[in-house]
């Protein structure tokens with residue numbers, strides 16, 4: 001770890017103005033006049049610079065970042081090696097378009113991703129610019145390859161907001177409202193929520209019940225499995241509340257797919273690139289999806305996504321799918337530097353710090369009445385807020401208060417799902433920073449409990 005440690009000065013937050021400060025207030029006002037009102041901002045952080053896990057705002061306040069730009073800056077903000085790789089590449093070649101031309105680092109990154117993707121089968125890689133684009137390409141490839149057009153996705157999952165990806169997304173109605181008909185032939189089935197169950201799924205038997213629902217309800221009543229091109233799943237639900245699917249469920253899902261000639265697509269846009277303490281959430285279950293989509297952490301903040309498919313599956317012809325910017329040389333340089341850092345210690349650190357945090361907070365389930373569930377893998381940890389642990393009544397207002405209060409104590413966190421919050425720091429976070437985040441959060445939870 002020593003050799004790749006980013007210089008982080010300071011490591012902990014320091015607030016010097018009330019929040020938002022005067023400069024932040026001005027930017028927020030201007031933003032509200034000109035930016036799309038569809039953006040969702042939980043609190044008025046106006047970022048100016050970032051180093052490691054620390055963000056400094058325009059007024060000179062510093063914050064500890066446990067949101068990492070929505071689980072993106074895997075190596076921390078502006079890691080010197082990533083910055084140097086970007087600067088070098090920008091001085092040599094900024095754009096070429098891999099759709100029409102060749103360049104070396106495009107091949108280098110594809111080879112690397114093919115090598116680290118789960119399983120032994122040979123892989124091919126398609127590059128896009130965002131998570132949603134990777135999902136769009138997976139939908140198209142699955143239809144193209146199987147010559148089938150139906151798709152199955154899961155309740156509560158989030159796959160992006162472009163029209164194809166949105167057709168799979170079943171996270172919040174507001175994300176679909178007003179946009180008319182989406183892609184036809186998409187069916188949703190229950191996700192194995194091991195805390196709540198739902199739709200007749202028993203939490204303690206979620207894996208088997210969800211497979212049973214798929215085979216005995218969906219396949220018997222709504223769609224013949226032989227018409228299904230792909231089943232698309234987040235192996236750990238991200239936006240839906242940081243809920244991991246049990247390994248047994250993912251393994252059985254793989255078997256169901258094999259039985260019916262359906263492609264298994266893992267959306268690892270949020271759970272991939274080492275965040276869980278292994279390269280992929282798939283690796284925790286020993287499953288080899290036919291297609292894996294990844295983005296967010298892939299290039300430490302530069303816009304890049306990848307769809308990695310088994311080589312025999314990616315059999316579409318020239319012209320079938322492409323993008324002008326996908327696989328941009330500067331983004332790829334950032335990604336290669338990111339992957340080097342992940343391999344040299346940050347994935348191991350994600351596993352270690354994930355365990356450290358999880359151990360420290362697991363007792364909150366008993367000691368704090370508004371904490372219903374704590375779950376996750378590596379540095380993808382969800383905390384679900386309830387009004388009452390017995391009834392499991394959801395408490396989105398308490399979660400929202402916790403997020404807002406954390407900001408005012410210098411800790412940046414984000415909600416996930418209706419009533420959970422997520423801990424998703426950069427993978428280089430250290431024990432001192434994790435301890436600060438834990439203590440701050442526990443203080444906030446205690447304060448909220450006293451007030452209700």
Ligand SMILES: Cc1ncc(COP(=O)(O)O)c(C=O)c1O
Pocket residue numbers: 070130131132133135158159160161234238239267268269270271295296
């Ligand atoms: C699992 C998952 N898939 C897809 C997406 C969409 O990615 P993007 O916002 O880059 O389009 C997200 C974004 O949060 C995600 O978490």
